[in-house]
Amino acid sequence: MDTPKAASHGWRGILVGRDLLVTNLSKAIGDGESTLVWKDPWLSMDEPLRPVGPMQEIHQDLCIADLLCRRTTEWNIPKILSILPQHLPEIFLIKPSVTGATDSYVWLASKSEMYSAKSGYYAATAVEADPPLLRKSYHPKLSLVSKTFRSLILSTELVHARFHHKTQEPFFSICLQLPDRPRPSWFTLWVQPDQVEKKKATFVQVPSSSYAPRVPxxxxxxxxxxxxxxxxxxxxxxxxxxxxxxxxxxxxxxxxxxxxxxxxxxxxxxxxxxxxxxxxxxxxxxxxxxxxxxxxxxxxxxxxxxxxxxxxxxxxxxxxxxxxxxxxxxxxxxxxxxxxxxxxxxxxxx
Structure with a gap:
């Protein structure tokens, strides 16, 4: 929600604080009962990351506890592979509580994970880091350049490199069953270089390996x-x-x-x-x-x-x-x- 032009100084301060919390709070996983898989930020202790789709309707209210083995509190690998295979690397770095502690929010802008006026000030005045040089929205077009480029874009090495360098990007995708094709096709939004400021995008099909059915x-x-x-x-x-x-x-x-x-x-x-x-x-x-x-x-x-x-x-x-x-x-x-x-x-x- 944008700040109204006629908003008072106090209300503007509240909205700034809200935005600060949204961009610097994440959930620390305990028993997983109070954290929603698709709606809460929980994938990283460096930035507030949520899983990106596609999401099935039956999983929209899934909680983290549903991804854990009930007796051992370890991750249920088969279930994660069936629901969130693209996020398996991030999930495996998260250690749920072995004592049954409840989930909690942590402040990402401080090493102690506790909020302080000092850390809040620095977070509010921090300069945004440069974005990745090559965004995912360009992958569909880049994959058409050559087979080498296509293989690189679809490689697990690139996924792992993005994870280590913390350059993962959320992106919009949709699966369509077209009448002239035997299997569903995945599409995403591609932004032309000269249309970034105008936020104009084109619907393009993503490289085939990324929408082929995943092998269980x-x-x-x-x-x-x-x-x-x-x-x-x-x-x-x-x-x-x-x-x-x-x-x-x-x-x-x-x-x-x-x-x-x-x-x-x-x-x-x-x-x-x-x-x-x-x-x-x-x-x-x-x-x-x-x-x-x-x-x-x-x-x-x-x-x-x-x-x-x-x-x-x-x-x-x-x-x-x-x-x-x-x-x-x-x-x-x-x-x-x-x-x-x-x-x-x-x-x-x-």
Whole structure:
């Protein structure tokens, strides 16, 4: 709200104070119960950042507590990847309270995070820093220059560099399902260089990789490392890995065969991956195990045609040092013993 020309000196002071709070307050996450994901500033302790869209209507009143694992107060990685994948790096730097403390506001203009008249004065009189040299609104046009430029704009390295240099920018985007295209397309606003002051913008389509459907990940943790398997089509052999304290993914050794929606579990520092492969590959490698210490894959023995099935595995879990596999029909349930390397049929549902 602009200050009315006839506003009194006191009212003008109140509005200046309001603007000062808006630009210098952020939420420190405790239990996450009182902080709204899309409406409160909570993504950074350096500036009041909120997530940028697109936002689904069912998530508009989501609170931070909904992104936490209820028992451990750690971040719920799969849920974040499904709702806020673009903000995973910032979120992982935030440490929620382990004691159940409530959320609180912090004053960003002071190292103590507490407001003082001195810090308020300096914040009010500070000169605004120079903006980034290349704004995101120019990315759509720049991506048309060459394939090299396009790859750079869509690279994760640029995202990480912006994060480290604190040059992230909120931007407006919209997803449209056009009648002549098989999948939705993302569009954003592009401001021509000579129209910046007039605030005139053109609606342009963003580079394709940034509006392609995001591939969901199946996450499994081993010690201080987090491993991820690609889900969905097309089939993939890719497995990613990163340290819990780092938000940068790197490629781990590929699986032996390409899989779609495989099941995975962890036992004794090893990741067991089953199912999701084509019928031809299933006969030789329906299941395999990854040793995180030696970083090598080993094919599991074939359970046989009676126990091996092509449908999605309903449940895969560890009980008593053995791997139990549950099928949707319940007629092909089995158990694998890593010590004897043998499969056995079971006739009860887990």
């Amino acid at each position: 990940l199946l996450i499994r943790a081993v010690g201080s490392d987090v491993y991820a398997l690609r889900q969905g089509y097309p089939p993939s052999t890719v497995m990613l890995v990163r340290n819990r304290e780092n938000f940068l993914w790197s490629k781990a050794p590929n699986m032996t065969v390409a899989r779609v929606n495989p099941a995975a579990c962890v036992l004794d520092g090893k990741i067991y991956v089953l199912g999701g492969c084509c019928e031809a590959a299933a006969k030789s490698c329906w299941g395999e195990v990854f040793d995180t210490k030696t970083r090598t894959w080993e094919t599991l023995p074939d359970p046989g045609g009676e126990l091996r099935f092509s449908s999605v595995i309903k449940k895969l879990e560890i009980i008593g040092g053995k791997v139990y596999v549950t099928s949707n029909e319940g007629e092909e349930d089995s158990v694998y013993d890593p010590k004897t390397r043998k499969w056995e049929a079971i006739d009860w549902q887990l």
